[in-house]
Each structure stands twice: as structure tokens, then as C-alpha cells.
Amino acid sequence: MSDILNGRWDASEFFLRLTATNTLALAEGFTFCRVSGLEGFEEAVAQLQTKNAFVCVSDINDGYTELNNTPRTRRVKTVFMAMRHKAEDMEARTECMEIMRELFRQFMSQLILEKVKLEQNCIYLDPRITFTEIDRYFFNGAAGAYFQIAVDVYTDLRLNPDEWLTEKDFDEKTQQEYFYDLYLTEYDAGQKIPTIKYIRTMYCSVATGLKEAKDLVDAASPSKPSLIATGLSQYQLYVSVAQLDSVNAKYVFYEHGQKS
Numbered sequence: 001m002s003d004i005l006n007g008r009w010d011a012s013e014f015f016l017r018l019t020a021t022n023t024l025a026l027a028e029g030f031t032f033c034r035v036s037g038l039e040g041f042e043e044a045v046a047q048l049q050t051k052n053a054f055v056c057v058s059d060i061n062d063g064y065t066e067l068n069n070t071p072r073t074r075r076v077k078t079v080f081m082a083m084r085h086k087a088e089d090m091e092a093r094t095e096c097m098e099i100m101r102e103l104f105r106q107f108m109s110q111l112i113l114e115k116v117k118l119e120q121n122c123i124y125l126d127p128r129i130t131f132t133e134i135d136r137y138f139f140n141g142a143a144g145a146y147f148q149i150a151v152d153v154y155t156d157l158r159l160n161p162d163e164w165l166t167e168k169d170f171d172e173k174t175q176q177e178y179f180y181d182l183y184l185t186e187y188d189a190g191q192k193i194p195t196i197k198y199i200r201t202m203y204c205s206v207a208t209g210l211k212e213a214k215d216l217v218d219a220a221s222p223s224k225p226s227l228i229a230t231g232l233s234q235y236q237l238y239v240s241v242a243q244l245d246s247v248n249a250k251y252v253f254y255e256h257g258q259k260s
Contacts, residue, residue, distance in 0.1 A: 009123050009151055011077040012057045018110055019055045024103050028053050028083070036060050041080040045142055055103075056080040071157040072124075077149045079107075080134075087141040096143040097133060104131045104147060111149075126150035179256040180232045182240055183225035186250035187217055198243040203236035204229045222250075231256055 012034050019025045019032040030053040035041045037060050044056055056079070063075035081100045085092035108129065115125045126149070134144035187195045199205055199213040206227055207213040220226040228251075229240055237253060244251050 008153075009118060011079070011149065011151075012059065014114065015055060015057050015079055015107070018107055022103065022106060024099070024106060025053075025055065028099055028103075030055050030081075030103070032056070034059050035080065037078075038080075041082070041144075045082050045084075045144075052084045054080070054082045056082075065155070065157075066152075067157070070154055072152045072154045074150055074152050077151060078146055079149070080144065080146045082142050082144040084142045093143045097145065100143070100145050101131060104145075122154055124152040124154075126152070180234070180237045180253045181227060181256050181259060182229040182232060182237065182251060182253045183259070184216065184220040184228050184244070184249060184251055185222045185225040187220060188248035191247035191249070192217060194247045195244070195249050198240075198247065199228045202229055202240045202243060203233075204231050206230055225252060 016032045019030055022030075029051070031048065031051045032055050033044050033048075035044050035056045035058055037058055040058065041054075041056050045054060048054070058078040058080065061075040061077065063073065066072045066074060081103065083096035083100060085096050111125070111129075118125060129147055129149060131145060131147045134146060184195075184199070196210070196213045196217055199216060200208055200210065205213075206229060207216050216226040216228055229236075232240060232253075241251060241253070
């Protein structure tokens with residue numbers, strides 16, 4: 001299938017094909033376009049003044065990875081529809097919404113067939129697909145709606161040791177010859193507690209107690225940095241500064257014993 005490559009489903013290509021071949025879409029003059037989220041959809045409706053009806057697929061994919069049960073990665077595709085009508089004409093708006101609901105139904109009849117093909121390639125669509133009207137004031141003189149399709153691809157999350165460097169591998173790869181001392185110069189006041197936690201638990205920490213770590217954090221300054229870890233290998237230094245970066249802390253490091 002041309003729209004399936006390595007576990008990925010091209011929703012834009014699928015709905016482009018439906019829009020181009022559906023008799024209702026053709027009769028009502030629906031135009032297909034790719035957009036980036038709701039703002040991109042609104043921009044497309046505003047810019048294409050000569051067009052009266054739209055099917056737009058968002059190229060922004062929201063999603064998550066499920067670790068429980070069978071591991072899978074889920075991505076959510078959003079399909080927008082819009083039809084222009086006379087401003088403040090509620091009867092015309094209602095008629096536009098009915099046309100879009102019917103087009104949605106017809107699209108779903110094709111999606112059922114696509115679902116079977118996708119499952120043969122270990123791609124699964126969530127059967128719950130809701131057609132939702134967009135607030136009437138989203139765009140003056142146009143009715144809008146959207147639906148979302150959740151796409152699951154089951155994923156092999158077994159740990160592969162070949163994908164990771166061990167501490168020994170890391171130091172051999174970087175030809176480790178030196179050890180380092182790590183100093184805290186500043187911390188983010190809003191991240192004080194996690195900063196203290198990292199200092200207590202990082203490699204070669206000089207403060208394993210809560211009070212010791214808190215005192216080091218409180219005393220740290222650019223002019224008088226606090227020594228928080230000593231004798232770090234290059235791997236240990238890499239991990240430690242990553243922890244500090246994650247809480248917006250500032251630091252300096254020197255070869256072991258070189259800071260006067």
C-alpha cells in the first residue's frame with residue numbers, strides 16, 4: 001500500500017484522495033489542504049477567499065507511548081472541515097453542518113475499509129471517532145467542525161544493550177584520562193528542592209545528607225562556588241551536569257585538584 005511505510009500511516013494523503021474522489025465533496029466544492037493545528041486551519045479559511053468549503057488535515061501529531069500491557073505508540077490526527085455561509089444566517093449554517101456531517105459519514109465508510117488494511121500492517125485505529133462542531137464564532141460567515149483519529153503502532157520496547165554505552169564503554173570511547181571536580185555557582189530558586197536532591201544523589205557527591213546539601217546550595221555564588229562532587233570520571237561528569245541542566249542550575253568544573 002502506497003500510504004503505509006514502516007508502521008506510519010499518511011492521513012493527509014488518505015483524506016486528500018477521499019476529498020478528490022467523493023461525489024458530495026466534489027458537488028459542494030470542497031478543497032483539501034494541509035495545516036498546522038487550529039490556527040493553521042483558520043488561516044487557510046481566511047486566505048482562500050475564492051473557496052467555499054474545506055477539508056484540512058493537521059500535520060501536527062499529538063501522541064504518547066503506552067508502556068502498560070502491549071507497548072504501543074499512539075499519534076492523533078486531526079481533520080478539520082469548514083463551509084462558508086451568509087453571515088448570521090443560522091439556517092444556512094445548519095445546512096452546512098448537515099452537509100459536513102454527511103461527508104464525515106461517507107469518509108468513515110472508507111475509513112472502515114482502510115482500518116482492515118492497516119491492521120494487516122500492525123497499525124490500529126481507535127474505533128471511537130467523534131464529530132465535533134467548532135464554536136459558531138470561530139470564523140465569521142463559516143461553519144466548522146473537526147474529528148480526530150487515534151493511530152496506534154505496536155512497538156518493540158525490549159531493551160537492546162547494543163543501543164547504549166555503559167560507563168566503561170563511555171570512558172573508553174572518549175579515551176578518559178582525567179577526573180573532574182564539579183562546583184555549583186547558582187541555582188534556580190523555584191528548583192531548589194530538586195537541586196538539593198540531585199546533589200545528594202549524584203556520583204561522588206561531597207554531601208549525602210540533606211542539611212549538607214542544603215548548606216552547599218545556600219552558599220553557592222559565582223564568586224564563591226560550592227564544591228558538590230569530586231573525582232568524577234568523564235561519564236559521571238556528563239550525567240551530573242545533565243541533572244543540573246534539568247533544574248536550570250549553573251556550574252563550573254575543573255580537572256581534579258586543579259582549582260586553586
